[in-house]
Amino acid sequence: MNLCPVTLHRTVFADWRSVHSWASLPDVCRFQPWGPNTEGQTRDFVRAAVEAWEREPPRRLVHTARVGNAVVGMGELHIRSHTQRQGGISYIVHPRLWGQGIGTEIGRSLLSLGFDVWGLHRIRATCDPRNRGSARVLTKLGMTYEGYHRHTALIRDGWRDSLVFSTVEDEWRAAPRSRADAVAEGPHPPQPGAMPGAGPLGATSPGGPPCACLDPPVCRVCGQEGCGVGPCRLR
Numbered sequence: 001m002n003l004c005p006v007t008l009h010r011t012v013f014a015d016w017r018s019v020h021s022w023a024s025l026p027d028v029c030r031f032q033p034w035g036p037n038t039e040g041q042t043r044d045f046v047r048a049a050v051e052a053w054e055r056e057p058p059r060r061l062v063h064t065a066r067v068g069n070a071v072v073g074m075g076e077l078h079i080r081s082h083t084q085r086q087g088g089i090s091y092i093v094h095p096r097l098w099g100q101g102i103g104t105e106i107g108r109s110l111l112s113l114g115f116d117v118w119g120l121h122r123i124r125a126t127c128d129p130r131n132r133g134s135a136r137v138l139t140k141l142g143m144t145y146e147g148y149h150r151h152t153a154l155i156r157d158g159w160r161d162s163l164v165f166s167t168v169e170d171e172w173r174a175a176p177r178s179r180a181d182a183v184a185e186g187p188h189p190p191q192p193g194a195m196p197g198a199g200p201l202g203a204t205s206p207g208g209p210p211c212a213c214l215d216p217p218v219c220r221v222c223g224q225e226g227c228g229v230g231p232c233r234l235r
Helices: 013-023 039-053 102-115 132-142 170-172
Strands: 008-009 060-067 068-081 087-093 121-128 144-155 158-168
Touching: 008 102, 008 132, 013 039, 013 060, 039 060, 060 102, 068 102, 087 102, 102 121, 102 132, 102 170, 121 132, 121 144, 132 158, 158 170
Parallel strands: 087 121
Antiparallel strands: 008 060, 060 068, 068 087, 121 158, 144 158
């Protein structure tokens, strides 16, 4: 169990080397359609993640996760629909820190960001059925198992299936609060009467391909689902 606070920071391009320290490892991308990454692929991913913060309205909020000054993973809140208030979360943790509760802390902070800051109604996440560690994390987060989707992504060993989990705002409100319920750095939704894009910007924030998946895949370049442009991933 991790005893140090995990904080989320808006991704900056200088984070790419830290991201590459896990994105280049076969074990990390075992259940993903991306990787192992070359340095160029990781730089492209981080560059796209940085650029995604500038979209109005934002769809992808990609953060690096830190314990102290060390980058230990990353997490993403994907706002699938602002109108319908639908979102998804994904995360990844450096393998040297697996089993220490960091994934759960990242996930809980992402849920807090989605429900408490962006006012989403439903947030989902998926994982490969073989990824038992990720399924445990999603269960610990209080997410409800919704079903088994077949052949959702083509990866190195064939078509991957996905377990689907979700939680809705009423369930989140009723759940016990945690120290991880912290606002991550980055733009906030505009307040009533404010101009779009005029929300406050957090101090800093920092990534690589998350490990709980967004399904269907989201393009790293444009942030859209299944656009077919550029390397699409995720979880």
